[in-house]
Amino acid sequence: MAKIRVLIVDDNENFLQLAQMALGSEVYEVYTAADGKEGFDQARLVKPDIILMDVMMPRVSGLEMMRLLLSDDEVKRIPILVMTASHFDPSTEQIFKQESNVKGFLQKPCPIEVLRSQIALALK
Numbered sequence: 001m002a003k004i005r006v007l008i009v010d011d012n013e014n015f016l017q018l019a020q021m022a023l024g025s026e027v028y029e030v031y032t033a034a035d036g037k038e039g040f041d042q043a044r045l046v047k048p049d050i051i052l053m054d055v056m057m058p059r060v061s062g063l064e065m066m067r068l069l070l071s072d073d074e075v076k077r078i079p080i081l082v083m084t085a086s087h088f089d090p091s092t093e094q095i096f097k098q099e100s101n102v103k104g105f106l107q108k109p110c111p112i113e114v115l116r117s118q119i120a121l122a123l124k
Contacts, residue, residue: 003029006119007048009039009065010083011057015108019052022112028119036060040068043075050119052106055084055092063092066099079103079122083110 006028008019016032023030031046033039036053037060043051051069055062062082070076080101085108096102103122106115 003027004050004119004123005029005031005046005048007031007033007039007042007046007051008053009033009036009042009051009057009062010054011035012054012085015054019115022115036062036065036068039065040072040075043069043078044072047075048078050103050122051078051080052083052115052119053080054108055082063095066096066102070099070101077101081106081118081122083108085109 004027006023008016008030010016011034020030020032031042031048033042035057039053053062053065066080078101081104082096082102083106104118106118
């Protein structure tokens with residue numbers, strides 16, 4: 001069975017390593033990127049099944065990355081789970097919720113079972 005390709009985009013190196021260890025299994029193939037620019041490039045390269053994306057990142061933010069993805073026919077339909085450590089500004093959340101490819105929001109840190117179930121839900 002083919003693995004689920006997960007792209008995790010976050011500027012927190014510790015979180016990336018933790019998520020990679022937690023998801024790295026027979027089920028998931030995990031790719032990582034440290035900011036939105038790298039994340040967009042990775043998305044075009046590996047065509048992940050789902051993207052887990054932080055909001056606040058250097059160079060290119062989560063919001064900017066989402067807009068880049070949406071403007072590219074090859075990657076615009078990839079489901080996105082938005083992750084944030086800080087509480088969301090309601091207006092920011094509304095911007096993300098308007099997009100059809102945004103399938104949910106996760107608060108970091110997030111229990112691994114919740115992460116897996118959110119990925120499964122988003123891919124349905």
